[in-house]
Amino acid sequence: MTLDRLGTANAPRQLFATTPAQRVALARQQFFEEGVRPSGLVGEAVLQSWMRCSRTHSDRQRIVPFDPVTPSRLHATLARNRELLEVARQELASMEHSLAGTDCRVILTDRDGVVVHVTHEPAPAHQPVLRKTARVGVNISERVVGTTAPGIVASTGLACTVDGAEHYFDVLREMQCAAAPIRDVDGRLAGVLDLTVEAQRFGFDAASMVAVYATTIENRLLQAQSREHLILRFQASPTLLGTPLEGLAGIAADGTIAWLNGAGARLIGHLPEHADERGVECLLGHDLASLLRLGRRESAQPLRLASGLGVWVQAQLQGANGIDFRHAVALPQRVEVPAPAQEPVQQMQQEDATVLQSADAPAMPQAGTLREHSRKLIEETLAAHGGNVSQAARQLRVSRGTLYRRLRSWEQGTDEPGES
Structure with a gap:
């Protein structure tokens, strides 16, 4: 069969x-x-995968070796x-x-489809194919094993599910899998999170579960790769901050x-291609x-975006050496007395300038880098603590x-401290 023959004009009447x-x-x-x-009859993602696979795999009934790289x-x-595995460790567990x-197995692949993590407990005896595929080092890309959910995600960057005979090779027709992408700060595919079971159905919404965990891992990866960036967390409701539904910038x-994560792009709009159009x-x-200045406040603050949408925001400035510069704009000169609690609606109605301005917080100079700041x-x-390193470390929320x-690196004339 050639792809040129695919069409609908001469298709026979479909059976019921x-x-x-x-x-x-x-x-x-x-x-x-x-x-x-x-x-x-099948989803477009599956159909497109069949078309790609038919160009490279002529025999759908052959035995797939599932050999590791x-x-x-x-x-x-x-x-x-290593960085992806580190940030994903907690969510995978x-x-x-x-x-x-x-009997489901959690699988994490790199952007090329090579398994870098799999549920440590081996698949049971009644899942013979999964016992072969669910191993670190096995390449489960579309090029090697045909149509699968992680293979489609690696090829398209879009989340999907593949059920039973939707798999290209006959040997996989007892499998069911759902996968979602994980992207890095450059918007490129960093990995694929997959959930697979054999000889049975999931019995729950696997696609939603994978999407939530993949989003959480992606959010952790974005922050881990964002040294010397101001990280903004924002959403229309403050209760969504710190959850997979929060927007990040x-x-x-x-x-x-x-960069923006998916939720952030939905709230603000996708970033323009040209950097000169991405101004805050x-x-x-x-x-x-x-x-x-928002980074000096522990609690979420109301903010109105350029679009007119009101959101709640938390800000965090993290240096290249891991220091949380929550007070980077100005050192607190006195103990601040918290204002009386207000209803969220009343706070949102305050003038944005009042929310953002602080009498003891001069504006951050525009020149220079965050490292200099x-x-x-x-x-x-x-200086404020009389040279006491312990007290200064507590103020900066880092170890002595x-x-x-950091201090030693400056004495030696280097910009960044060496590894301990």
């Missing part, structure tokens, strides 16, 4: 199909045997994805704990938005100094060792 299995069987018959496009490539892959009573030292004043309606902050903090390494 009532169940998902019957619809997939009919779709396979039309596509693989009759050479017509089975529109409406070479040891040298695996070593390089694990080293290259939580996900596996939730699924402990099922990374603000660079020049006052441009370096244009997209958020506030300058960098005003946003930095961090050094100035450390020096001022030490981190602060000593």
